[in-house]
Amino acid sequence: MLYALCLLLFMIGLYCAVVKKNLVKIVIGLAIMEYAVNLFLIMLGYRAGGTAPIIGRGDLQAGAERITAHFINSAVDPLPQALVLTAIVISLGSLALLISICIRIYDKYGTFDITEIRRLRG
Amino acid sequence: MIRVLPAFVVVPLVMAFILPVFGRKGKALATLLANLVTISLLALAVACVGKTGVYEVGNWSSRVGIVLVLDGLTSLMLLAINVVSAAAMLFSVRYMEQYTAKPKYLSLFLLMVAGMNGVVISGDIFNLFVFLEVASIASYALVGFGCEHEELEASFKYMVLGSVASSFILLGIALVYGNTGALNMAYAARAIQQTGINAGLAFAMSLFIAGFGLKAALVPFHAWLPDAHPSAPAPISAMLSGVLIKALGVYALSRLIFNVFGVSVPVSWVLIALGVLSMVVGVFLAVGQWDFKRLLAYHSISQMGYVVLGIGIGALILAKRGNPVWASLAILGGLFHLVNHAVFKSLLFLTSGSVEMATGTRQLKKMGGLVERMPYTRAACTIASASIAGVPPFNGFWSKLILVIAAVQAGFFGLAAVTVVVSLVTLLSFLKVQRYVFLGDLPEELRNTRENKGSMLVAMLFLATLCLLMSLLVLVPSLRVTVLQPAVDALVEGVGHAMKVANL
Numbered sequence: 001m002l003y004a005l006c007l008l009l010f011m012i013g014l015y016c017a018v019v020k021k022n023l024v025k026i027v028i029g030l031a032i033m034e035y036a037v038n039l040f041l042i043m044l045g046y047r048a049g050g051t052a053p054i055i056g057r058g059d060l061q062a063g064a065e066r067i068t069a070h071f072i073n074s075a076v077d078p079l080p081q082a083l084v085l086t087a088i089v090i091s092l093g094s095l096a097l098l099i100s101i102c103i104r105i106y107d108k109y110g111t112f113d114i115t116e117i118r119r120l121r122g
Numbered sequence: 123m124i125r126v127l128p129a130f131v132v133v134p135l136v137m138a139f140i141l142p143v144f145g146r147k148g149k150a151l152a153t154l155l156a157n158l159v160t161i162s163l164l165a166l167a168v169a170c171v172g173k174t175g176v177y178e179v180g181n182w183s184s185r186v187g188i189v190l191v192l193d194g195l196t197s198l199m200l201l202a203i204n205v206v207s208a209a210a211m212l213f214s215v216r217y218m219e220q221y222t223a224k225p226k227y228l229s230l231f232l233l234m235v236a237g238m239n240g241v242v243i244s245g246d247i248f249n250l251f252v253f254l255e256v257a258s259i260a261s262y263a264l265v266g267f268g269c270e271h272e273e274l275e276a277s278f279k280y281m282v283l284g285s286v287a288s289s290f291i292l293l294g295i296a297l298v299y300g301n302t303g304a305l306n307m308a309y310a311a312r313a314i315q316q317t318g319i320n321a322g323l324a325f326a327m328s329l330f331i332a333g334f335g336l337k338a339a340l341v342p343f344h345a346w347l348p349d350a351h352p353s354a355p356a357p358i359s360a361m362l363s364g365v366l367i368k369a370l371g372v373y374a375l376s377r378l379i380f381n382v383f384g385v386s387v388p389v390s391w392v393l394i395a396l397g398v399l400s401m402v403v404g405v406f407l408a409v410g411q412w413d414f415k416r417l418l419a420y421h422s423i424s425q426m427g428y429v430v431l432g433i434g435i436g437a438l439i440l441a442k443r444g445n446p447v448w449a450s451l452a453i454l455g456g457l458f459h460l461v462n463h464a465v466f467k468s469l470l471f472l473t474s475g476s477v478e479m480a481t482g483t484r485q486l487k488k489m490g491g492l493v494e495r496m497p498y499t500r501a502a503c504t505i506a507s508a509s510i511a512g513v514p515p516f517n518g519f520w521s522k523l524i525l526v527i528a529a530v531q532a533g534f535f536g537l538a539a540v541t542v543v544v545s546l547v548t549l550l551s552f553l554k555v556q557r558y559v560f561l562g563d564l565p566e567e568l569r570n571t572r573e574n575k576g577s578m579l580v581a582m583l584f585l586a587t588l589c590l591l592m593s594l595l596v597l598v599p600s601l602r603v604t605v606l607q608p609a610v611d612a613l614v615e616g617v618g619h620a621m622k623v624a625n626l
Contacts (some may be wrong), residue, residue: 105275
């Protein structure tokens, strides 16, 4: 169910990026797509009632076997969180570039409307 | 040898952040440093031919850490990327004098090289995505480097479609991780082999085909390429058409299909369909073009079709458990055409840049008779045109011949005929280029056109020589066995290959 909602968010972003005529709205659509993917990655690592994947002092006193069992039973998967951090940084870079190109286009053409920005013909 | 593998990424990356510090005064030094980087990477790529191995970053074992992998396909791609980047960088020395902010250009160029090298050497899927984004973002900025109306528009269009493709790829990677619990290609391949392809993985595969298809500009996804590639400065067009669409698109896609997911009949048919569509649609759109660089860009789509067709036929034969010798012949044709296309298409874009710099126009109808004014550029352009059209002594002929033979052996007589027809149309289209640019009457305003000397000439002659010499890669058995065959074997061995390299 949650995954389907996440996919729906992705589709809304895709629709926005493909259909909208305003440059800024297209950029917003792309951002929504990226958020949907990030949300999906986070949900992969989610675990109801899980704990942070950190070994505390209490665990260390309990001994190695206890730690492993405790870890497998309760800790969330930390890897998707690392992936999401990386993905956020990457999308920051590409969004910043997109917005700065939008500003340059506005300087040149005086409009954000994509139907008026077409000097290149197919 | 495996110890130097990170240098392919680290050296251009570090240099990319040093170069912008040089201001207007340090321009000559910055140019020299950037050229030193690309040339030494080329030497390193040549030294890596024939070696295999795995480099574990920071000595973390491959179960938890990041790995860099060197195998046959990787070393072939490294060779193609670094040959083209060395030539394009040499060409930029003089060509980029027309633009301001040269150190920034050099920095973006090296970032793109670092990204592409990273894509081909990375051994896990997420790292591949990160390097793909590094190369893509640098290329978006480079397409808009001129900051004029057309360049900005093309850059925006390219960036929107590129970001959509990246989101598709990232979602696919997330699905692979969710279903296999691994990002390392070898571990993911082993997990997929044990569980088989379920619905999630099939969805991931279709996302990868759409995402990497967009990056490779295969036909239903090609809309951005004819705008983006001509708008960039000429050496960047050479890099984009020459290697970027291959490293980010075709290489990544075939690596995932063959070595991680394993070939299957439906996916092979999709590849063949994409290949044939790109071949035919690209070449017919190219025929009507009168803008020199736009015409070349449409031919890139068409020639990528050949590469994907060869790989698709190979995949189909493997998926149907046919004769692996035929499969490896088809893949050999595809991969050989990939490296050939890298060389002759980047040469064509460099000559178009040379013509544009000398005459100030890209419109074929405004040129003519340049053969007496620019003899060297003309010679280079003729060699490259002959290669792309498949005229016998040059490299393009051999790869197309192998593709036709492979198609006939696999029983696709229709496809073989289409390949030959597309090649003829390509020949016609390039006869038009020769006729309108170099032959005919010299217009009055072009009387004082001068040949471009120095680094631009050296870069063009270097690639033109390669167009001739690369025929030896298939004709001389010892060269074929050391350079091309390991790359073909890496794909033919399929899922087992990733595990073999990683010692699983």
